[in-house]
Amino acid sequence: MRADWIIREQGFDRERIAKNGNKFMIGNGYMGYRGTLEEFTREELTAVTLAGLYDRVGDKWREPVNAPNGLYTVIEYEGVPLGVLSPGASIVEHEQELDISRAVHRRRTVFAVGDGPGAPRVTVWAERFCSAERLSLIAAKVSVRSSADGELVIRTGIDGEVWDINGPHLEGLAGSESEGSLLLSGVTRELKVPVAVAETAVPDYDGPAAWEQTPAAVADQAVATDSLCREIRLTCRAGETYTFYKYAAVVTGLDGAGDASEAALRLSRDAAGCGYEELLQEHAAKWAEKWRRADVVIEGDAEAQLALRYSLYHLLIVAPGHSEKLSIPARGLSGQVYKGAVFWDTEMFMLPFFLYTQPAAARNLMMYRVHTLEGARRKAAEYGYEGAFYAWESQETGDDACTLFNVNDVFTGRPMRTYFRDKQIHISADVACGIWQYYEFTGDGSILLEGGAEAMWECARFFYSYAYFNPAKQRYELLDVTGPDEYHERVNNNAFTNAMVKRTLRVALAALEFLQAHDPDQYDSLIKRGAAILPEHIADMHDRLYVPQPDGESRVIEQFDRYFTLEDVSLPELKSRVLHTNEYWGGGNGLATTTQILKQADVVLMLHLFKDQYDLETKRANWEYYEPRTEHGSSLSSCIYALVAADIGSSEWAYPYFMRTATIDLTGESKQYVGDLYIGGTHPAANGGAWMAAVLGFAGLRFDGEIVSIAPSLPPKWEAVEFPLILRGKSFKVRVTLKAVTVEAAESNDDALPFRIGNKHTVLAPGQKLKVEL
């Protein structure tokens, strides 16, 4: 364990419970386990959030299901419960840490039981991980030692009282015990999906203090219960450490593992049979491999190094490595905030990291969109459009989980109509371009044949049906949309949106051509299905779609039609008009709505995505124009300002934005409320943005599907940055210093790949190493 891979906090602060739940969370893509303590329950936001399993209670929002907590444990010493919130025990020492090299969580607390200096000290240690090898498994090691002899009662089992925003989601919860293993299972309310948690606890000590287990009120018979614990009584001796292990397995009806309860019991017992240390070892091996593919080494800036690694950690614990029906929710697996929904965050801010380093995970992310195509078709039809209008907030079916009233007005308490769901049409472009990008990065055309081309084509058809032709100006336009800057809803010709849609039309035609060549039958049936909108229509729209261009004088691109006519107020001035801390700045009457103040990068995001289409002067002019007008009310904003600043060679402008995005989940200082809505949790998009800022920004990496280019602009104190790449199935290692770029192609590569480094063009054959002085 290396110290620079450890996140640690000393001392206990009640105020930080919710934040630390995010900060210290672990996960494995199948589930996330919040960084809560063993004795915590619902009130402290304990949650085992399951990826891809959603439920609805009554008419409340659908949201992910949190499984019962198989690690729940409270230890009593001489009748006094040892918990950081227990009144009878005082905290002498407390620390909580996360080993991000292996995704292992630890806590250690020293309690004083009773008053005075002579009061016995009891130390509790606990360690846990969500196995990267066995995705259903959470394993824990718990130890206790007292400074004086005494009676211990360990109450441990499965707690069904977990955090729920709109729950509880499991009905018919029943517990049972057999052969020392506990089982708690129920079914989701809406779709009746079984969810089972089995737990096996195993002692690891000898001596007189025997393991005396008393399951409370359960036997082989299933008994209705919310929680299920056994009590273990033992007499401890001063100075001796008593350890036990817990093997909790979570299985749902979606896992395809047969009967969920049986499978959970089997997995729990198998794990117990294997033993904690071996499980940890296989887990750690997986993590070593993850880091080998993903780690970015920064030399000369320890603070940036830790923040960036911590960001990558968060991407790695939520990446769906095992299923192409999952993507990554906006708050990862840190709970139910934002309905556990997948947003454009994935394609725009996380996908690049996976595309450059883990193509298999990238494929899963994009296949998720293919699998949710029907939901997108339903949404388009609901609004009277053709094709696929992807959900703004997507769950397992692709139907839009986004409501029409998203924020409450803090002044009247009334729900406020917002247009996230209706008008952020760019989501379909983000998806279509994401699929094509996956194909370009990997050369893996199977995604196109397995539904990717169809999804892209449906997005193009959607845009054609959404678009209008301006007869006076003889051009297509995109009206009544909301771009990334959500403070300005329902605008016309948002530059970002129009540019993305134009790209979508182009790549959809290319995908269609691919399909025609490789699967003519599928091509024919696609064309037949949407006969009213044919490739020639899409091509015409592509050629005549209006995309706002830089002003001839100022080079500034107008964010949308008539944006420049809005009040040009300064951000401090606008802030001085705020009447209520949590008031929403957008919507019908929002403070920013009638001004030029934007929520987040919008034109500047376009300059990043279309960086080869704009000259340096244009990028600089727009960065300088929009940057002081940006509130950064979204965590997606900073990384984009960092990227474009690096692109124009201003790494000193970029660096603070990079640090802001890279530390967002370390400091936990992001926006926690919009209106009266809690939006806390982790920020995988900002984490992905940190990777982008470091690698695509400072190191200046770019792959356009054919050529890898590297044009670095390192922050002054960075001596070097080093990272791995996988492009079109070929592996490379890149090292960028202030003076040179070195690229090393793996021996095992099947072919060469062209590179452009600075002004030097070259083709890197397998095993070749190239160093270019800057």
Add this chain to the structure above:
Amino acid sequence: MRADWIIREQGFDRERIAKNGNKFMIGNGYMGYRGTLEEFTREELTAVTLAGLYDRVGDKWREPVNAPNGLYTVIEYEGVPLGVLSPGASIVEHEQELDISRAVHRRRTVFAVGDGPGAPRVTVWAERFCSAERLSLIAAKVSVRSSADGELVIRTGIDGEVWDINGPHLEGLAGSESEGSLLLSGVTRELKVPVAVAETAVPDYDGPAAWEQTPAAVADQAVATDSLCREIRLTCRAGETYTFYKYAAVVTGLDGAGDASEAALRLSRDAAGCGYEELLQEHAAKWAEKWRRADVVIEGDAEAQLALRYSLYHLLIVAPGHSEKLSIPARGLSGQVYKGAVFWDTEMFMLPFFLYTQPAAARNLMMYRVHTLEGARRKAAEYGYEGAFYAWESQETGDDACTLFNVNDVFTGRPMRTYFRDKQIHISADVACGIWQYYEFTGDGSILLEGGAEAMWECARFFYSYAYFNPAKQRYELLDVTGPDEYHERVNNNAFTNAMVKRTLRVALAALEFLQAHDPDQYDSLIKRGAAILPEHIADMHDRLYVPQPDGESRVIEQFDRYFTLEDVSLPELKSRVLHTNEYWGGGNGLATTTQILKQADVVLMLHLFKDQYDLETKRANWEYYEPRTEHGSSLSSCIYALVAADIGSSEWAYPYFMRTATIDLTGESKQYVGDLYIGGTHPAANGGAWMAAVLGFAGLRFDGEIVSIAPSLPPKWEAVEFPLILRGKSFKVRVTLKAVTVEAAESNDDALPFRIGNKHTVLAPGQKLKVEL
């Protein structure tokens, strides 16, 4: 003077001062004089509102200029001022009345001066009129009589301290006196237009109480002053009446009368020379002629008769008979509310009355739009469109006086962005169709040659540049508009708007054809000027413009795209959600915005305007659907529901709506505030609506430019309704009873005109009388 032409209130109620200012107002189209008392000043909203003269102070709204009040008079008895608000004199009797047959205002007040039953009683009478013959002139007769001898001081002159919302508007106010006449003059702040008021006071009594005049601090020399009064002292004898006359003339630099001060003095003295009774006689003769052309006689319903006549009275006092550069503001000449601006109210709700009864006034109203074409062009260009986008709030130049922030949010005090100005594009259709209607009704093509055709063509070009073509649906659409129902801003394909625009395109092409035939040079230069949009473009848009049609099942026409998806809440339920009496129901977060509740007739207005295009079933279905969903938050709503109810033969549904529109200014119970904005005043559009409901609705009159049709649906208690008509220069008298329709063509008519009465078609030759039994 007939009693059934008198509006009267007895007793004085301080709370009714503002309302009575509206209710008892007089006017002559050149100016309006509010129904205030002689001793009132600024605080009581005294105003002499001038038609067509606007001014702006600082960055406040432009608004009409109120002239100094030439009738200001306070009489003192034994040192005690006799005023309804004076503390020293108590009111024994008070009455205020309006003779609507001649537009003469009267007040009579008996004051007790001092305490006890023996205190002297002093009676003050005053009568006034704005001369219908001499438009600059206001004449008044004031009398006083005391029950005991005593000393009287009459302080009378010109008060510059008149009501102003955003004033004061006159600078450099200076007073002078010469030969017993007073003169107060100044210039407007913005455009420096001279405004002068001259007043001559003449006594009408003999005896020992001599007319002893002491102008206060003025001589021949002009002296800076806000107000200018002389004092007249006389010793009065018990029981004797002392009368004097005031002749006030108002002249502005817009009148083309040379030096305004000189002209005002001359006019005032001329009037004095003529004498009050003769002036009153010539005035009354004019009014007799007005009523001869306009009066609608209702038999069997005295209440309705008075209300309808009172409504017509309000139209007659504001009609611009003398100038084609004036139209009628939304609040008439009752003050500065709504900026004294002209809205669609004129074309849609007032124009029909004038078209059917006073074509010359109708021509002036429409020529006002021709004269303001340049302003409409500037507005279109400001938004990036071609042609003419008429002002939502139009003043003398046609530039839009409407602000972008029209209402204050009562919860935050912040101005609220509204889209009246930007999105109510139907105004250009209302104008274009109004001009064409004038041509159709009169056959007077001069209006087309003198700019009318050009204005219509520019409206059509505007719509073409505003419209979009939907490529997927192969039709033109009108997006992002606000229809009459202002609670739903920025909607797509508002049925009313699309139907009006389609008509506009048709009549603009017809007008262009007329121009080509009668003034080919003007035609050529028009076509050349707007070469990018040619008649074939307009014709194509006309043929392929989408107009929402009745649902196949329910026959209901959707007010705009996706209206039916809005919350279908009942009006009482919505009202129960109100948190603040004056909160605005529309705008970004308004209560009605996300529901199906509408402010005013919208689809139903379309059914009235296009009544020959929809069958009875459709009209009934839509009336029944929309009526319970209409808040009638606009005074323009009731008359339309009355009209369509009468059209479908449901006069019992129509009658309460007719009474509501006809009594609006009698009861004064209309909405007085929107947000924190005062919107009180008279309602000429509702007055015009009352005429429409009675004549076009109950009597079922309709002229389509060729045939006059009459299909009555009288309220049960109406025994008969009788009214005059002038169509294509031919005069008719129509009498409708429950059993028959009688039409009489004037002997002097130049030709016959076809009529369809019930199912009978006939052609009525000059002098012919026709009676059709129903």
